[in-house]
Amino acid sequence: MPEVYATRRERLRERCAAGGSAAALVTRPANVRYLAGAAPLGAVLLLGGDEDLLLCGGPPSGEAAEGRPDEALEVRVLPRPGGDAAVAAAGLAAERGADSLAVEEHHLTVSRHRALGSVAPGLRLADLGGAVEQLRVIKDEEEISALRIGAEIADQALGELLESILVGRTERHLALELERRLVDHGADGPAFATSVGTGPNSGRRGHRPSDRRVEEGDFLSVCLGATYRGYRCEIGRTFVIGTSPADWQIELYDLVFAAQRAGREALAPGAAYRDVDREARQVLDSGGHTEGLPPLTGHGVGLEIDEDPQLAPAAMGKLDACVPVTVEPGVHLPGRGGVRIDDTLVVRPEADGGPELLTITTKELLAL
Amino acid sequence: MPEVYATRRERLRERCAAGGSAAALVTRPANVRYLAGAAPLGAVLLLGGDEDLLLCGGPPSGEAAEGRPDEALEVRVLPRPGGDAAVAAAGLAAERGADSLAVEEHHLTVSRHRALGSVAPGLRLADLGGAVEQLRVIKDEEEISALRIGAEIADQALGELLESILVGRTERHLALELERRLVDHGADGPAFATSVGTGPNSGRRGHRPSDRRVEEGDFLSVCLGATYRGYRCEIGRTFVIGTSPADWQIELYDLVFAAQRAGREALAPGAAYRDVDREARQVLDSGGHTEGLPPLTGHGVGLEIDEDPQLAPAAMGKLDACVPVTVEPGVHLPGRGGVRIDDTLVVRPEADGGPELLTITTKELLAL
Numbered sequence: 001m002p003e004v005y006a007t008r009r010e011r012l013r014e015r016c017a018a019g020g021s022a023a024a025l026v027t028r029p030a031n032v033r034y035l036a037g038a039a040p041l042g043a044v045l046l047l048g049g050d051e052d053l054l055l056c057g058g059p060p061s062g063e064a065a066e067g068r069p070d071e072a073l074e075v076r077v078l079p080r081p082g083g084d085a086a087v088a089a090a091g092l093a094a095e096r097g098a099d100s101l102a103v104e105e106h107h108l109t110v111s112r113h114r115a116l117g118s119v120a121p122g123l124r125l126a127d128l129g130g131a132v133e134q135l136r137v138i139k140d141e142e143e144i145s146a147l148r149i150g151a152e153i154a155d156q157a158l159g160e161l162l163e164s165i166l167v168g169r170t171e172r173h174l175a176l177e178l179e180r181r182l183v184d185h186g187a188d189g190p191a192f193a194t195s196v197g198t199g200p201n202s203g204r205r206g207h208r209p210s211d212r213r214v215e216e217g218d219f220l221s222v223c224l225g226a227t228y229r230g231y232r233c234e235i236g237r238t239f240v241i242g243t244s245p246a247d248w249q250i251e252l253y254d255l256v257f258a259a260q261r262a263g264r265e266a267l268a269p270g271a272a273y274r275d276v277d278r279e280a281r282q283v284l285d286s287g288g289h290t291e292g293l294p295p296l297t298g299h300g301v302g303l304e305i306d307e308d309p310q311l312a313p314a315a316m317g318k319l320d321a322c323v324p325v326t327v328e329p330g331v332h333l334p335g336r337g338g339v340r341i342d343d344t345l346v347v348r349p350e351a352d353g354g355p356e357l358l359t360i361t362t363k364e365l366l367a368l
Numbered sequence: 369m370p371e372v373y374a375t376r377r378e379r380l381r382e383r384c385a386a387g388g389s390a391a392a393l394v395t396r397p398a399n400v401r402y403l404a405g406a407a408p409l410g411a412v413l414l415l416g417g418d419e420d421l422l423l424c425g426g427p428p429s430g431e432a433a434e435g436r437p438d439e440a441l442e443v444r445v446l447p448r449p450g451g452d453a454a455v456a457a458a459g460l461a462a463e464r465g466a467d468s469l470a471v472e473e474h475h476l477t478v479s480r481h482r483a484l485g486s487v488a489p490g491l492r493l494a495d496l497g498g499a500v501e502q503l504r505v506i507k508d509e510e511e512i513s514a515l516r517i518g519a520e521i522a523d524q525a526l527g528e529l530l531e532s533i534l535v536g537r538t539e540r541h542l543a544l545e546l547e548r549r550l551v552d553h554g555a556d557g558p559a560f561a562t563s564v565g566t567g568p569n570s571g572r573r574g575h576r577p578s579d580r581r582v583e584e585g586d587f588l589s590v591c592l593g594a595t596y597r598g599y600r601c602e603i604g605r606t607f608v609i610g611t612s613p614a615d616w617q618i619e620l621y622d623l624v625f626a627a628q629r630a631g632r633e634a635l636a637p638g639a640a641y642r643d644v645d646r647e648a649r650q651v652l653d654s655g656g657h658t659e660g661l662p663p664l665t666g667h668g669v670g671l672e673i674d675e676d677p678q679l680a681p682a683a684m685g686k687l688d689a690c691v692p693v694t695v696e697p698g699v700h701l702p703g704r705g706g707v708r709i710d711d712t713l714v715v716r717p718e719a720d721g722g723p724e725l726l727t728i729t730t731k732e733l734l735a736l
Contacts, residue, residue, distance in 0.1 A: 041574065066576065082663030082680065110473035110481045110495075127478075176548045183540050206409065208434065295450030312450065 004140070005037050005070040009052055011135055021102035021126050022049045023093045025116075027086050028107040030303040031132035033230060038067035046089040048096060055085040055092075067230055087115050094120035102128035130308070137300060137308050138322050143231060144346055147301065147324055150187065150228035151344055151358035154235045157181035158222065158361050166368055167216060167241060171196040171209035174222070182226045191225030191232030192305045202238060203330050203338020205294055216242040219249060219337045220368070221330075225305060225344075232305040234326050235359035236342025239366045248336075252287075253365045256331055256339040259283035260363070263297055263311070263327040267347050267355040273315035280329045281313070289331045298327045301344055323347045324358070372508070373405050373438040377420055379503055384470050389494045390417045391466040393484075395454050396475040398671040399500035401598060406435035414457040416464060423453040423460075435598055455483050462488035470496035498676070505668060505676050506690050511599060512714055515669065515692055518555065518596035519712055519726035522603045525549035526590065526729050534736055535584060535609060539564040539577035542590070550594045559593030559600035560673045570606060571698050571706020573662055584610040587617060587705045588736070589698075593673060593712075600673040602694050603727035604710025607734045616704075620655075621733045624699055624707040627651035628731070631665055631679070631695040635715050635723040641683035648697045649681070657699045666695045669712055691715045692726070 012035065016024045026032050026045040032054075033039035035047075042057030054075045069075050078085055086108070093101050103116065105127045117125060139147070157178050166174070175194040182190055197207040202219035214220060223236035238256075240249055263280030280297040284290075298311035301324050309317055311325060319325075325347065330340030341363055346356040380403065384392045392415040394400050400422075401407035403415075410425030422443045437443050446453055454476070461469050471484065473495045485493060507515070525546050534542070543562040550558055565575040570587035582588060591604035606624075608617055631648030648665040652658075666679035669692050677685055679693060687693075693715065698708030709731055714724040 080663075105478035105482075106480075108478055110476055110478055112474075113478045114473075172551050173548075176544075176551055180541075180544045180548065183544055295448075 005035060006072055008135060009035050009047060012131060013047060015131050016047065016102050016128070019102060019126065021100045023047060023098040023100065024102040024128050025086060025089050025093065026132060027104050031104070033067055033303055034132060034136055036073055037070040040066065042085055044085045044089050046093060055089050057083070057085050084112065084115065086112060087119050090116040090123060091119045094123045098123060100124040100126055102126045104128050106130065133308055136302055138320050139302060139324060143302065144322065144324065146229040146231035147233050147344065148358050150191070150226040150231055150233040151235065153182055153185040153187045153226040153228060154224055154233060155359060155361045156185045158224065158235065158237065162366065162368060166214045166220065168213055170211050170213050171198055171201065172211060175209040178222070178224050182224065187226035187228055189227050191227045191234060195223040197221045200335055200337050203332040203340050205330060205340065214241055219339065221340050223340065223342055230303050232301055233344040233358060234301060234305060234342055235344065235361060236328055236340045237361060237363070238339040238341060239368050241368055243367055245365065245367060250365065252331060253339050255283065255287040256329055256341055257363060259329040260327055260341040263329060264343065264345060264355060267319065267325065267345060269319055269321045269347060269349050271319045273309045273311050273317050273319065274313055276319070277311040277313055277315065280327065284329060284331060294330060297329045298325050300325050319347045321347055321349055373403060374440055376503060377403050377415060380499060381415060383499050384415065384496070387470060387494065389468040389470040391415060391461045391468065392470040392496050393454060393457050393461070394500060395472050399472070401435055401671055402500060402504055404441055405438040408434060410453055412453045412457050414461060423457050425453050452480065452483065454480060455487050458484040458491060459487045462491045466491060468492040468494055470494045472496050474498065501676055504670055506688050507670060507692060511670065512690065512692065514597040514599035515601050515712065516726050518559070518594040518599055518601040519603065521550055521553040521555045521594040521596060522592055522601060523727060523729045524553045526592065526603065526605065530734065530736060534582045534588065536581055538579050538581050539566055539569065540579060543577040546590070546592050550592065555594035555596055557595050559595045559602060563591040565589045568703055568705050571700040571708050573698060573708065582609055587707065589708050591708065591710055598671050600669055601712040601726060602669060602673060602710055603712065603729060604696055604708045605729060605731070606707040606709060607736050609736055611735055613733065613735060618733065620699060621707050623651065623655040624697055624709055625731060627697040628695055628709040631697060632711065632713060632723060635687065635693065635713060637687055637689045637715060637717050639687045641677045641679050641685050641687065642681055644687070645679040645681055645683065648695065652697060652699060662698060665697045666693050668693050687715045689715055689717055
């Protein structure tokens with residue numbers, strides 16, 4: 001469906017024109033891929049009045065995982081390898097007679113921005129802001145389908161791990177094994193660094209796997225995701241090792257589970273981001289866990305694993321249909337461990353059955 | 369050795385003072401780690417007239433792989449999670465009476481830089497440039513020791529792979545297996561995404577592993593590295609699959625081998641970066657391979673896998689003793705494949721035996 005990219009570029013062109021710039025330079029890789037179908041290393045997209053151009057540092061590799069550039073798009077490779085395609089694109093925009101170029105100030109460094117100004121001194125550099133990120137929030141069914149397949153892959157990888165012997169293995173090895181299984185099942189690769197936390201490390205958001213080994217009585221929390229056709233999903237679960245969870249473990253698990261359910265149930269078109277966050281957060285608060293709570297209880301996913309919207313206390317805005325988000329509250333008790341439960345869901349209207357759960361691994365407290 | 373960090377900060381303080389700024393803000397993670405011993409996610413280092421401060425977005429995790437913050441350093445955690453530690457640090461610098469703050473303009477985005485200016489309007493923002501990167505070029509023996517151990521780990525992982533059956537396995541699986549073995553042998557993790565290229569994909573710099581399977585008669589090129597205590601090394605080798613390499617394969621291999629040896633032999637204190645590059649490059653040129661040559665034939669390694677210096681035609685500067693670099697020429701023939709040979713070495717004076725080879729896996733053309 002190459003026309004999907006042309007349509008996206010057309011929508012961006014309209015926004016730019018409304019902002020007073022006929023030309024735009026897109027540098028953030030996920031934004032380039034969204035608009036051009038591929039983002040080879042160092043590539044930038046120059047959006048002109050009518051003609052668009054993908055400028056690459058080197059020849060595209062042609063790997064499926066990288067995406068293929070939209071065939072309707074002119075692709076040019078920098079003559080001198082190692083140069084900055086953004087600087088070359090600014091020079092081209094000036095040559096083509098643009099007087100103003102909208103750039104991604106939240107992505108360009110101060111030094112790069114200055115280099116753009118130097119190569120084309122007559123060009124006024126404006127701010128494109130998060131215009132492409134905003135376009136990316138609502139997904140089409142093809143994007144959602146890629147996320148759905150990625151979620152299935154992550155569910156499979158996690159399911160297989162649960163059938164294996166866990167006691168005695170290190171966090172690092174479990175993480176690597178999960179990543180291997182993701183690739184086995186067809187992922188382009190992991191969507192982010194797989195997190196495995198045992199015992200006192202369990203329940204910590206973004207915990208980097210260590211050499212700690214799984215022990216009887218531990219909480220074990222796992223967070224992983226697959227990238228499929230560039231789209232990244234996320235699932236997190238917490239288990240208990242051994243036959244009989246301690247009372248504090250059951251209590252904490254039930255609390256986080258209730259918080260996560262409250263967050264999931266709050267997902268609906270029109271719901272304010274902060275209200276979804278509050279639904280999950282107030283359950284944790286009610287359990288007395290006001291300290292060390294995460295800054296957010298969920299976020300958008302897509303071509304990046306952490307994209308708009310943020311489900312957080314100070315977030316502004318409301319959910320739309322077809323926005324995939326995570327719901328991932330957690331509690332970590334220093335020195336003891338904790339619980340995180342994390343799903344990827346797509347916001348859908350109630351008439352369509354409400355939020356669509358992509359990650360379907362059970363959320364019962366399993367004793368492994 | 370905590371005093372090593374204090375000494376590094378002192379050297380940076382002197383450079384800043386010479387540049388007219390009493391205070392500096394270091395945001396690039398590898399630079400923060402170099403000066404503070406650790407770089408927890410989102411942490412920044414504020415270098416004051418006499419008092420330094422590591423400002424973190426959340427509590428440091430305490431993982432060995434992340435490094436531990438220098439105990440001589442004040443560590444503060446942002447009161448509001450999710451905020452930008454750089455902005456908070458700029459506010460603090462202004463409160464403490466600084467009138468000028470040197471920042472890393474090659475790392476800060478335009479938007480973040482603007483936020484720094486807004487929170488402390490009286491503060492003049494200067495450019496720290498690559499001052500920390502320059503300090504990082506020459507390594508001390510402890511840093512070199514970490515690289516040496518990392519190189520041993522990479523050699524072991526590669527050696528084990530060569531003993532296994534390769535035909536029929538995919539690039540992706542071989543890459544994952546190498547990464548698992550790196551961790552098995554004690555690496556913090558891979559130093560970069562392991563590259564495995566077979567057949568027409570062989571010899572391509574930075575090739576992302578695909579689902580192509582190893583076949584009889586293929587070139588197989590592998591590039592991997594270990595991170596050990598934060599330090600990243602790199603090794604690349606090319607093999608041939610099956611008993612008898614074709615004539616073109618032997619010819620191409622010999623040429624790249626000769627180029628790589630010429631580059632290695634040119635490493636010496638005082639040698640110009642571009643001269644080392646030319647030594648390797650002119651061998652490839654002499655073989656008629658002037659098209660599609662890589663932009664560089666080597667680069668520095670350390671806390672990042674690609675750091676100063678660059679061994680490239682337009683690079684300015686000369687090598688010093690105790691600078692670890694890669695030498696990695698390669699040729700890729702579109703549609704046929706190619707050869708890359710890549711070592712990590714430390715520049716040493718001739719009196720000390722000349723360049724120290726860290727990656728010692730054989731560079732004979734092995735038929736596997």
